[in-house]
Amino acid sequence: MKYEKRVSADGSETLYSKEYGECYHSVKDGAFREALYKHVKPAFSFIKKPHLRILDICFGLGINTLTTLYYLERQSQVKSVEIFTPELDEQLLASLKGLRYPPQLEKYLPILDRLIKDKVFKSDNVNIELFIGDAREYVKGLKVIDVVYQDAFSPKKNPELWTVEYFEDIAKILTHEGVITTYSVATPVRLALYEVGLRVYEMQPEHVRKITIASKKELPLKEIDMQKKKQLATAKPLRDKVEKI
Numbered sequence: 001m002k003y004e005k006r007v008s009a010d011g012s013e014t015l016y017s018k019e020y021g022e023c024y025h026s027v028k029d030g031a032f033r034e035a036l037y038k039h040v041k042p043a044f045s046f047i048k049k050p051h052l053r054i055l056d057i058c059f060g061l062g063i064n065t066l067t068t069l070y071y072l073e074r075q076s077q078v079k080s081v082e083i084f085t086p087e088l089d090e091q092l093l094a095s096l097k098g099l100r101y102p103p104q105l106e107k108y109l110p111i112l113d114r115l116i117k118d119k120v121f122k123s124d125n126v127n128i129e130l131f132i133g134d135a136r137e138y139v140k141g142l143k144v145i146d147v148v149y150q151d152a153f154s155p156k157k158n159p160e161l162w163t164v165e166y167f168e169d170i171a172k173i174l175t176h177e178g179v180i181t182t183y184s185v186a187t188p189v190r191l192a193l194y195e196v197g198l199r200v201y202e203m204q205p206e207h208v209r210k211i212t213i214a215s216k217k218e219l220p221l222k223e224i225d226m227q228k229k230k231q232l233a234t235a236k237p238l239r240d241k242v243e244k245i
């Protein structure tokens with residue numbers, strides 16, 4: 001088996017991937033808390049729109065997607081969501097059956113079952129598309145996106161989802177008021193976001209460690225002086241490897 005179960009700090013279970021050598025969520029912060037406080041709540045708070053188009057990079061255990069549905073019912077501004085979520089590993093989806101999900105998400109487990117089976121879910125106010133395949137290809141075919149939950153494995157283990165070229169494709173589809181949320185506070189990641197014309201902010205959410213938010217617009221957050229960072233940092237943004245002929 002490629003995965004091992006791990007219990008995270010808030011009691012919710014996550015998996016450890018032997019292939020990537022990493023957990024799918026922060027065991028320290030807790031899987032549910034991480035989804036809610038690092039991604040869903042910040043995204044909903046900075047975009048004042050009744051309908052959100054969300055790109056969830058990547059589906060994994062589906063915790064970010066299900067937490068979005070949980071939070072949608074607990075706030076009044078956003079009335080409906082469309083979630084687009086790629087996932088490379090179809091075998092992972094088959095292994096989610098035996099996992100103990102956070103009690104807050106139990107209500108949404110029939111939606112998870114439906115997604116695993118049909119790869120789509122539709123209701124009056126929720127539309128979800130689960131794409132099995134490479135996120136790099138998938139994002140090229142998307143149109144307008146308001147929110148990106150940038151939640152790949154770390155840049156070290158999953159570099160193709162943290163490069164300047166990848167963020168270029170993301171920036172093309174991100175609306176002016178859109179936001180990217182990510183757990184990564186690494187300088188090369190922030191440099192890559194800056195390189196594609198995004199403003200880079202640091203945020204300290206409740207209950208979890210600091211995160212990075214990127215956007216085209218000004219946000220009421222601590223903005224990182226990326227020009228200064230770029231001049232001083234020895235770190236460089238990640239780039240796609242060019243095949244040598």
Ligand SMILES: C[S@@+](CC[C@H](N)C(=O)[O-])C[C@H]1O[C@@H](n2cnc3c(N)ncnc32)[C@H](O)[C@@H]1O
Pocket residue numbers: 023024025035057058059060061062063064065086087088089092133134135136151152153158160161
């Ligand atoms: C940290 S986990 C995501 C956890 C997920 N957000 C959740 O809430 O459960 C990263 C996921 O990215 C997937 N992945 C890695 N590289 C990918 C790629 N190029 N395209 C699509 N999925 C990819 C992995 O299979 C893994 O499921």
